[in-house]
Amino acid sequence: MDADEFRRSGGEMVDFIADYLQNIRQRRPLPAVSPGYLKKLISEEAPSDGESWESVKDDIEKVIMPGVSSAHTFREPLLASSPACTELEMIALDWLGKMLRLPQDFLFSGERQGGSIILGGASEAILISLISARKAAINKLRCLDPQLTNGQALDKLVAYTSDQTHCCMEKSCLIGLVSLTILPSDTTGALSWETLEAAICRDLARGLVPVFFCATIGTTSTCAFDNLAELGPVCNKYGVWMHVDAAYAGSACICPEFRYLLDGVEHCTSISVSPHKWLLVNYDCTALWTLSHPQHWQVNMGRRFRSLKLWFVLRMYGVKGLQERIRQDVHLAKQFAQMVKADSRFELIGDVTLGLVCFRLKHCNCVNEELHEKLKSDRRIHLIPSSFKGKFFLRFVICPASTQLQDVSFAWSVINEITDGITRHCATRRAKPPGSCACITIRHS
Amino acid sequence: MDADEFRRSGGEMVDFIADYLQNIRQRRPLPAVSPGYLKKLISEEAPSDGESWESVKDDIEKVIMPGVSSAHTFREPLLASSPACTELEMIALDWLGKMLRLPQDFLFSGERQGGSIILGGASEAILISLISARKAAINKLRCLDPQLTNGQALDKLVAYTSDQTHCCMEKSCLIGLVSLTILPSDTTGALSWETLEAAICRDLARGLVPVFFCATIGTTSTCAFDNLAELGPVCNKYGVWMHVDAAYAGSACICPEFRYLLDGVEHCTSISVSPHKWLLVNYDCTALWTLSHPQHWQVNMGRRFRSLKLWFVLRMYGVKGLQERIRQDVHLAKQFAQMVKADSRFELIGDVTLGLVCFRLKHCNCVNEELHEKLKSDRRIHLIPSSFKGKFFLRFVICPASTQLQDVSFAWSVINEITDGITRHCATRRAKPPGSCACITIRHS
Structure with a gap:
């Protein structure tokens, strides 16, 4: 969905809410549907190809609203007053569980006591x-x-x-x-x-x-x-x-x-x-699947209707669309890793399997810390550093949804520019006798 | 804010978000403001009178956005990358704490270790x-x-x-x-x-x-x-x-x-x-004030920007506007209580101090349970029952934001209509010898 589509569909949702509030007296305070009503109206699996916003929007009135109470709109934990909220969450999480090929026993549709819930983190x-x-x-x-x-x-x-x-x-x-x-x-x-x-x-x-x-x-x-x-x-x-x-x-x-x-x-x-991390769903949305129903499914009693946004995303992108976004992000990470590898001043830390590239200057920790500090005060890009087995390094992560090759290249050019300044500075410092450079004592590489 | 204002301002916010996403490359990934920047831009207390949506909207770009990171929009727990999120929450909760006349020690602006946070419930x-x-x-x-x-x-x-x-x-x-x-x-x-x-x-x-x-x-x-x-x-x-x-x-x-x-x-x-219960703030928004900073302020690490909606409501209604809404709801509850009192078949349970009216038929529990069951299957109104010291009763609560006298009168007319059916039915039953009516054994009144 590009910005113009977002403007149009977002405007439609604002109108939908305004209409709902304006005409609330025409709705019943409790829905008339029977438990399990939603399962009959929604397919058992996420669509393979993305659907249009129009078809999703149509289903809000046709499929969701009959199971929503007017008295407790969108914030009711009870199955009785908002079955749509409970049932859509069960269905959307079963969809996602199937996409992840989780064992049947984790799903509501499985034969055992498994189930799932959307939490905040x-x-x-x-x-x-x-x-x-x-x-x-x-x-x-x-x-x-x-x-x-x-x-x-x-x-x-x-x-x-x-x-x-x-x-x-x-x-x-x-x-x-x-x-x-x-x-x-x-x-x-x-x-x-x-x-x-x-x-x-x-x-x-x-x-x-x-x-x-x-x-x-x-x-x-x-x-x-x-x-x-x-x-x-x-x-x-x-x-x-x-x-x-x-x-x-x-x-x-x-x-x-x-x-x-x-x-x-x-x-x-x-x-x-957590689909909010890498599946284009807005924060917050963490899915927990478990083999046995816990005594307490969550800390709070009330629940937001978080399954709506997960359902929207799964339908509008489809399984293929989401797979494509993941692959694109991994590809960008690998392109960045190539840039790092091609520069003899740098080394990678570990393999690049997904969207994270860990790298550092082939140098002591304090020079890498300096690189990080300078990037931070430069403020054009934002990298969060880490340490592993005593080695301090920088972490470059592809953020979903909008990152493109131009962004990756831009980030690499900034890192290069800042590094140029550091290595010059460091050359001066390394001319001093070893003992006078504190960095030597914490070298691990 | 009526439905048409909501359509207009909601549409503006959709455009704001679309513009933000479309032009995200023009923003810096980390904000340049110093800790405490927001305090200097926002008054120390909630406004007494409500402000226009336009003035609130202007402040989003002027006051909030300089303290928001583009890389971690609206979901970042760190003070460094989203100071606006942390600082607005501190300010908005201090506003609310002052509106509630909480002791200074609970406020961030107090001299001691007090502070507050928005939680989910x-x-x-x-x-x-x-x-x-x-x-x-x-x-x-x-x-x-x-x-x-x-x-x-x-x-x-x-x-x-x-x-x-x-x-x-x-x-x-x-x-x-x-x-x-x-x-x-x-x-x-x-x-x-x-x-x-x-x-x-x-x-x-x-x-x-x-x-x-x-x-x-x-x-x-x-x-x-x-x-x-x-x-x-x-x-x-x-x-x-x-x-x-x-x-x-x-x-x-x-x-x-x-x-x-x-x-x-x-x-x-x-x-x-919980301002989401009776202060016109959308679910979820629960404020916790404490005299000493807890080791853990919340269960999850990430945080949504929930203070925005609290801040919007406090500004757009002002203290007086919110007080008026509370008073109006209490007044409606008292009007409903008058209707109950004026009908000799009913009795009130306890006093009506705020927006809840507890009432029951002057009869045994099972007749009151029947009234509740019939109201439930009638589906025109939704009352949640309760029991106190062995007495089963119905609870009529004024839901904020949209309840009017016409709704209260409508609810009372439905209760009357259903009650008429019940008391007739009960008269038949009471003609039976005492021992044959199970309800007598659980009578308390």
Whole structure:
């Protein structure tokens, strides 16, 4: 959708809302539909090709509005007063789950207890999963020993994750009061199953109860991928709830060529993907699928009608359209990586699998830090740096929706221009005796 | 704002967004403003009279956009990349805090550590407060006895609330794993300070640590009000964190004549009010003020730019405009209560202080349940029932923004029509011998 189409369709939605409010007395306060009404009106899978805005808009009145209450418009958690809100979310998330080829058991349309919800972020998804795992574990411990208090049971529980997992895992453990063991990742930034199993066995030997493990598909720092097919069986062996945080990289798995990243997801108990990160859906929209309905699906009671925007995007782009956008972004990232590789002053950190390129000057950390500081004060481009195994580097990420080759080339020209200034400056500095340059002590490369 | 104004201004905002996206390459990825830039551009208090949409719109480009990054538009939690988002929230919540005449210590502009945040609902506000109180209590216990584990400390903690508190308090305690004691409310639905103090003393005598109390200003069932001025000193005496859930009724406290409901708030540690309930702000928008910055301000890391809608509403209605809307809604509720009182078949449950009227047929519960069922299947109006001290009743609430006397009269006419059918039916039933009517066993009135 280009800017002019956006103007037209946005204007139509404004009119739709104004009409709705102006004529609200003609609507009934409670919808007359029966539970499950929406399933009969919507196809079971996302369209392969994108549809026109007109056909989506028509369905708002035909398909959605009959299941919306006038009294609680767009903010009602109850199935009774806003079945459209609940049912569209179930359908849209089943669509997305199928696009990601998640096992049937994660879907509402599956045979088991699986299901999903749209949350505000990966943090809430991990918290909800952790709380569910904690509850099951405490119940089990107290069933075996009815004298055990909540606190005594809690003291036995351990959760695991790697040092490359997003800090929201730590935050969830602080809120859930579950001890967290942070395990060292391997040279690629992934956690090996041997490391996980060794930690679990060590804790079991100490009388502790391993309860939760959070794997990451696409780490924040370097976009590394934990191997679910190897880690999953370890979790299953010891009865550990395995959650997969695929907030960013999960979206790419709608492309068959990237789906291997989720191989092994059938061993997991829950997985979260944030379409607001890379699937053209506006913030916020994080999908959590789980094999068993949690006691609490979310922190708050009320719910916004977030499935509408997901449904709009899935229909207007279609599966092929979204795959094409992902591939285009990955292609741009690879083009940027080529530019970096072709310049002998720079090196890449890790592989470029998706839209993130990690790179640095073949130099000490402090020169790279200087490059970052200068880019920051220059203000023409914005790069967020990171460190991995002691190496400070810059991260270039293709932001979805609007990035083009001209933007990538522009960014590279700015980096070059700033680098030229730095290397000149650094040459002067390196002329000094080694001991006088603080940077030498933190060199790792 | 009427429907035509909404069409015009909504269309302008669509154009604004389209222009923004179309010309995004002309913007810098990071804003050039310094921290605190916004305070200098915005007045310290909400306007008394409403302003035009034009003046608000002008300020979006002049005041907001200089503090917005193009790279992370409207979804960036970082002060660095979107200072407008962070700073506008601080300013708008200080405005609202001043409108509610909260003690200075709750405000960013105060001298102490107070501050506030917009969250998604009262549940999250209570959870954040509870987790903060829990953390402080566990730290203190483990400081006194370094051998104590987290679980052992946790087992000592107790939270309190009344049987009229929203169930989200129970949910917060389940997530936070803190024991909750639910105390009986008095005949008005409020919790007496004597009941709270007796419970605290009983637990202290058992070696437990009272840590958190959630008071309610405007309970869900009957809109009852806990007396903060009496309960607060009890909490202070025993070092208990007192949170005030004023989700619905808090909004009314912008009117001087209702501000007494918050008398005693100076004894509390945190308070939450949901402008999405009664201050014309779209869902979701819950304000949490607290005296001390919590370790975690919210569950998720990312944040939407929710302060914009709060700021728009405060400016376009002004304090007087919003007070007028509250008064109008309360007046409508009192008009409905008059209709109920004038009909000898009905009785009111409790007083009508704000926008909720609780009423029932002067009859057994099952006849009232029948009235509710019939209204539900009739579908012309939507009332949510409740029970208090064994009495089942109906709840008529004035929904903000669009309810008029004609709607109230229409609702009353529907209730009358349905009641006529019921009382006839019931007359038949009451002719039967007492024992044959199941309803008699659950009669309370």
